[in-house]
Amino acid sequence: MSLRGFGLSVLFIAVLAGCGKKDDGVAVIKIGSVAPLSGAQTHIGKDNENGTRLAIDEINAAGLSLGGKPVRLELIGEDDGAEPKTANIVAQKLIDSGVVAVIGHLNSGTSIPAAKLYSDAGIAQFSPSATAVKYTAQGYKTAFRVMANDAQQGAVLGQFAVKKLGAKRIALIDDRSAYGQGLADEVEKAVKTAGGSIIDRQYTTDKATDFSAILTAIKAKNADLIVFGGMDPQAGPMAKQMKSLGLKAQLLGADGMQNGNFIKLAAADAEGVIASSPGLPLATMPGGPGFKQRFIAKYGEIQLYAPYAYDATQVLIAAMKRADSAEPAKILAALTQTDHTGVTGPIRFDAKGDVTGGAVTLYQVKGGAWTTLETIK
Secondary structure (H helix, E strand, O other), X not given: OOHHHHHHHHHHHHHHOOEEEOOOOOEEEEEEEEEOOOOOOHHHHHHXXXXXXXXXXXXXXXXXXXXXXEEEEEEEEEEOOOOHHHHHHHHHHHHHHOOOEEEOOOOHHHHHHHHHHHHXXXXXXXXXXXXXXXXXXXXXXXXXXXXXXXXXHHHHHHHHHHHHOOOOOEEEEEOOXXXXXXXXXXXXXXXXXXXXXXXXXXXXXXOOOXXXXXXXXXXXXXXXXXXXXXXXXHHHHHHHHHHHOOOOOEEEEOHHHOOHHHHHHHHHHHOOOEEEEEOOOHHHOOOHHHHHHHHHHHHOOOOOOHXXXXXXXXXXXXXXXXXXXXXXXXXXXXXXXXXXXXXXXXXXXXXXXXXXXXOEEEEEEEOOEEEEEEEEO
């Protein structure tokens, strides 16, 4: 075989790596999705997967052609259990199965290590929910995210704590995950920049349910505000234990706890809790109301990140259309030209792969539901 012939054969194999053939002869393009589909964060993980699935189902229903031939998208879902080691295992599994891109992972602690594997394989990775700054700061040209990061969210929380809530004695708790620790670090910097004082910083884990010892220590220091970096399975019990221990401090958190499950877990003790979340409220997102109607009809209540998973998938498909190809390298080249108006708003990427101009919204539990306080852009 000539060198030219060999090169064309390799290219043909590469293009088909993410494609298969169904009985009807239509090429199938595999797209990966990774989130915790087991464990305490299953409800959020399934939300991400369903957001991706809705986009794929709608694109397939409308019809998609690449290179002048019809293709069908197939979602390959994997469960990383929110565990970094498992994330690497399933990431490699998806790469080996021939996916052309991945929507995931949900958590920063899983997205960060998996990013190297996708980079080495030359496959685009879109996280709809990993907000840690480090995710895109590693320098991989394959890593993208479609929501504001924790540098933006932490700055908003720190300023809000000092300037709006007037907190004088602030305590921080984080769950030692990449997300929780990274968020708390950003809040600490923002509080100090705003002239506030951090009187204590405590640590827990993303598996803990008993926070009495660290809350008792914080109570002894007369904190008037506790900022928690972590997820709802911990934030719910924490809110209840704050009340049972008689803490008067306000609880302030972020997107990991800004969902309906937190309210279920904390019950009446959720009342008055404040949390931020990247992006606009669903009702004011450009495509929010329509997305909500379509999503609920198929999957029920939206937990948190489903609109972002949907948009990440749409951005991926738009890049495929511009490239007129499912070849990963061509998809990556087309992603640099992204200028997409999605459900969540306009999506363009900076040189790191972060979405530009991301907003952050603050919410408070009132009458047993999250209500909007303000959006900061």
